[in-house]
Amino acid sequence: MIRIPCPFCGTRDHSEFTYGGDASITYPALDAPKEEWHDAVFLRDNICGPQLETWHHVHGCRMWLVIERDTMTHEIMSVRPANPKLSALFEDNSEADQ
């Protein structure tokens, strides 16, 4: 069982979360051509090592998180809110703390 440090709730068991998908994908605009959508939806790297992925704290704060996780070791390098505005807020705060 892996343990995920949720920025909102603290460290919790992974059974509180669901896995989303590849967080390195930038989804195209809705009116983008289907070729772009094809690549965004279907093309995935099968990474052995650190990978950016989204997780949903579905049985907690229900926030979507971006997690950098090593697929070999499950080591979690970083966790941040998926919402870029919230993520920026967290970064501001951590700078202020220092």
Added chain:
Amino acid sequence: MTARRLDHGGRINRAHPLSFTFDGNTFRGYKGDTLASALMANNETVLGRSFKYHRPRGIMSAGVEESGAIVTVGRDASREPNVKAPMQELYEGLSAEGQNAWPNVRFDLGAINGLFSRFFAAGFYYKTFMGLPPFEWGHGTRLWMLYEKLIRKAAGMGSASREPDPDCYDHVHAFCDVLVVGSGPAGLTAALTAAEAGRDVILVEQDFELGGDTLSDPSREIERAQLVDALAKAGVRIMPRTTAFGLYDHGTAGLLERVTDHVADPADQLPRQRFWTVRSDATILATGALERSIAFDNNDRPGVMTAAAARSYLNRFGVLPGQKIVIATNNDSVHHTAVALASAGADVTLADIRKHGASDLPADIELREGVAPLKVHGRSGVEAVAFASASGNNWSAAGQTDCDLLLVSGGWSPVVNLSSHRGAKPAWNAELACFLPGLTNEPIYHAGSAAGIWEYEACKASGEWAATAALGEATAPPQPGGWSTPIKPLYEVRLPEAKTKAFVDFQHDVTGDDVRLAQQEGFVSVEHLKRYTTLGMATDQGKMGNVIGLALMADALGKDIPDAGTTRFRPPYTPVSIGALAGRNVGHHFKPLRRTPLHDWNLKHGATMTEAGPWHRPWYFAKTGEVIDEAYVREASTVRKTVGICDVSSLGKIAVQGPDAAEFLNRVYSNGFAKLPIGKARYGIMLRDDGFVMDDGTTWRLGETEFLMTTTTTNAGKVMVFMEELLQTRWPDLKVHVSSVSDEWAAVSVAGPKARATIAACLAEGEYISNEALPFMGVRKITLANGIPGLIARISFSGELAYELYVPAGHGAAMMDLLWPEAERQGGCLYGLEALGTLRIEKGHVTGAELDGRVTIDDAGLGKMASTKKPFIGSALRQRPDLLRHDRPQLVGIFPKNPGQTFKGGAILCADGEVSGFGEGWITGVTHSPMFGHWIGIGFISGGHTAWAGKTVIASDLTRSEDVEVEIVSPHMYDPEGVKMHG
């Protein structure tokens, strides 16, 4: 073996006798005994029969590595097979039986297998039962299925009860700073050091007493007791009878606590076992080491055991396990054992393969140097042991000695299992002839003999080191070792070309010859060796035998042991009962149950319930004497004629609020929502990114910035998660908030020509729902006659004039008490899911059975709804060429050619005369239609109903019924123009 209880010594309480039975005979033991020590004290030697050859087996150890004394404990439903007797604490009235034997372990007819042992070599089953040699007669699955039944009967261990488990089990969660596994000198010291530094410590011990090896060493008793006392004072949470069976990611450990397995008459409120999930910042493994055997002829006879076991039985349990004892060793660890046995009155011979030159043994111990055991004589017990001496690479016979007990120490294997669970690959140490724990980046630290540290004081020091390391203070770990004379590696003793039965894995009857045979047949990888011979795959996971097997394989390959490789240990370290894994999640609690706010009201009014996912929903409301088929047909036709009320509270309901709510819905739904007026509902279909249908439902505009979305019951969670994902990850600029309000509302559908009259009679004064006040797809806030506020929407799933009425969940029953008498007055009924299915199939409305994730909006016949003026989720990828093909299976209605015939959901649709393969389509739902007076169905077929007009189609149900001729019609079977619901 002639064992006897001594009248003094040991940790047993002679003032507290206990009686127990083994194979129906009553024996006496004492409090503090294990089943093994008590049986040994009663001189019971043959306690089990081996797996393949049914050879007699006795006690081989005093711990979890036991491979001989494996018994069944308890009676009837509580019977537990494969219990290791040395791990079973004795209690008053304990009842145990030998297993894998008939009629009993002392006289077992299955022993005839031993005569055919040369046929039972490695790979026997694979070779024989895939076809009979020499020509592989009967090759194939059929023969194997026949043999398998016989093999299962003949092989295997004990049998579990077929009854439901009468015991209960708990799941418990815990957190700590430091988890210490094992309570030998290293573990006790580590726990105390960490606790005294202010850390929150959990100490886990699989035994019922703390102390590990020191329990068998009376000279350390005072110090042990002081340590245990200090632990309690330091606030360590001490968990005896608890096994750490597995280590998992991020400091998670799985523990099994045996709460009442040692209690004769447990209190009712106690669970039998507790399954703990512990999360710790650091883990200290002071798990000790297990003594290995040596492979030689008949090394499995009752009366052959590890040297440490004899010391434990003597010093801890006050049992002298033999009178004339030979101790065979290749290392220093047996010294204390030899002295203790001799001073207890046994006649002891020490056979050491090493040549010391000088001996510090007492004079009454005979020392034979340079010899090792070659063969044990005797069948149900040890009568004599023959020796061999090494000359070069060969062995030659070196005389024999009469004895009744042979103790073997072939070296020590640190218990590296738990860190191996974490992927730390054990590293071979040639000097100590054992695997030492591998390196890991995780905060896992080994102490004591688990780290290959053999001496008492050094073990304590290593415990202190491990605690310091766990506190984050890095220092160099202590060096392993500690014997004054080096170990001389010794794995097998046999004369050249001799035919022997020299066991490597006792539990699975794997011999040295089997290992060599596997190598000859090309199974040279250690992983293949393991699977082909089943070495190390028994319930003990090769605790005693794995290293010997590896050594023999390495020898056969001409390699060193580390080059032959080693297998990775997997959890659990010792078996965990399925009941403990299940915990309380059994029976009714196997899965969560969701009840609607109208649940009790429905039951009180005659509902028969059915499961819809986690929900319990009314299936039908039978009148007296009615069966389901009569009930649902009556309900459906009542709805068409007058009015019916159906509980639809389980539908997903999501409040979508905010300035950008309309824009958000417009992107999510395939049809337009931007211009939906306030006070109107719209049926919407949402797609997934890949262009397939995700869900459908109506969304109601309650205000400029406020919508109420409904989803199907099944997809309520999925839709909510997807919308949260979109808002948080893709469209963070949209000012929208979504919240699930599914549980806030009680909801009913009131459907039928008399629906309006029924509801109108229940409204507060001044409320109107006339066609003008509430037209088709209209929504408004409303107050019922009893003052309950709610929402009403004029939407129809049944195809009739219909309304959905929502009130706050707590008022659901009060709403029904108002509506139901009025509906009855109108000649109406309550209806359940079955009639709901009938009504929607007649209309060709889709549900989850149709929208199964493989269906596009066009396949469902709803392609015209998809907007061409705006992009939406899935709009790009639904244009993929393959999804636009006209011969894709499309939604259709199905009529039987002969109206008297029925057909079933799940049948495949085939062209006439071409019933084969996957056919041309499939049926997703069927019902008896009161409107048509025969059975009708809904499903998919290539090209849709226009492609099959006038053609005969076969509904083929290969598993349940005959082929039925059907015709394909438009899915909109009843009232295709929608006159009724607009009326």
